[in-house]
Amino acid sequence: TRSFFRELFGRYRPPFCLVLDNHGDGAPHGALDEVLAEGLSQLPPGGRVIVTSRGPPPRSLARLAASQAIALVDAEALRFTPAESRLLLRRLAGAPLAPARLSAMLAQAEGWAACLVLLAEARPTAPGAASEAGGGSPQVVFDYFAHEVLRHMPGGEREALLEIALLDRPSAPLAEAVTGNPTAGRVLGDLHRRGYFTSAHTQGGTSYRLHPLFRRFLLAEARARLAPERQAALRRAAASALERESGWEEAATLWREAGDLAALGRLVRQQAPVLLAHGRHQTL
Secondary structure, three states: OHHHHHHHHHOOOOOEEEEEOOOOOOOOHHHHHHHHHHHHHOOOOOEEEEEOOOOOOOHHHHHHHHOOOOOOOOHHHHOOOHHHHHHHHHHHHOOOOOHHHHHHHHHHHOOOHHHHHHHHHOOOOOOOHHHHHHHOOOHHHHHHHHHHOHHHOOHHHHHHHHHHOOOOOOEHHHHHHHHOOOOHHHHHHHHHHOOOOEEEEOOOOOEEEEOHHHHHHHHHHHHHHOOHHHHHHHHHHHHHHHHHOOOHHHHHHHHHHHOOHHHHHHHHHHHHHHHHHOOOOOOO
16 A cells, blocks of 8 residues: 555655545445555655545544644535625626526525536526526536435435425434434434535534525425325424424424314414514414
């Protein structure tokens, strides 16, 4: 291993930079991580290696991390600011974008650079297409999700994820209770750890939030793949669980989507005094 990397690095004159993309994808981590650590230890002065991965640095790099020979750029640091997003879109478009379309694209991407690129490349091809590219759900983004996420998931996990998407901010226990799948919480945790469009919030217990475009894609897939009876049953189960956790606003939406107007009416009557006392007549 050492001789291989010495020969590899010897082909370049410092300063140079090599990129190892998608480290760990499709391969057992143990042996590959050891090879990476051994290779980086042979890096000559002036050499740089950029490693991209959906997981944290392996333990084999602990010594290099302790000596500050490596720097970690995490997902939050990679998120584009609004100013950076506008600059990127302006350069990709080659011309100023209409303010409404620009605002819609910024809101959809939430700083996700690849999404900005995909949205910019979704050129309007017919009257009305401009609004779809700017404020709808461009098929090119959905195709990205299908290829990058769902294609690599086992069938059981994929079905669990489609069912979890019915929840706005699911916790692991809530996801497991609603779907009846004991692995649903693990699916959420794995998505977050691997950086697949899922963020975790720890205030008052850990809950997860799917990127809005990712969730919209999953809901569309659920409508296509799950039987209507199963979708309605999941919404009723989710609404009942959310009521028990005082998530009555989301529960009201789910009762309505499930077509259970009796349950929705009961919830409205139950919450009416509280809403009126707080001046929330429009919500009621």
